[in-house]
Amino acid sequence: METALSAVPDWLTVSRETLDRLIDFVALVEKWTPAINLVSKPSVAQIWDRHVFDSAQLFPLIPDTASRLTDLGSGGGFPGLVLAILARDAAPHLAVTLVESDQRKATFLSEAIRRLDLSATVLVQRIEAMPPQNADVVTARAVAPLSVLCGYAARHLRPGGVALFAKGSRAEAEIAEARRHWAFTLTRHISRLEAEATILELTDLRHV
16 A cells, blocks of 8 residues: 655645655555554545644644643554654654553554654553643644543643644534633634644643
8 A cells, every 4th residue: 555645735844854754654654554543544545635744734833942742642643743753853852752542553653753763752551541741732633522632731731831732623612612611722723734624722721
């Protein structure tokens, strides 16, 4: 199985070495997916737009001063491993932690980190059970409703940290539900890949 890369979008500027790592990463995902379902089989043909570039658009939103990023429910490495690949050259000071409770997927993530020579760590734990991470940035994609993610972020963000959550067409309903229990400053970033998708940037998160 091989999915060709037709073009890198104009908004994503990467070195040749970074692009080669992204290509190698996609090859690994395609190789492992039939066995452990890293991405859905129908989306494999659109893996670059649906998963790689969709994850990469979070990278410019990471503060330059951030040194610790924790990705919750990393699964096949989206967005966490994509962000670690981009950070290797563009933000080498950024330490990335990938949290994945599924042992098979965690094994894949560890192998990808080794093969791609990345500075990242895999935690094979449930999000709600692991020690607080004191992260500057928490990310998540297709993991849980926003109200649940707020609880995770409140536990694992340092004071002053930022949460970046990729959401689809139900984002507004999830925001309304989350605000019943959480207060936060919200910035919406419209997805560059999907008209109905958005990236929610949360700061000043606290329980009410």
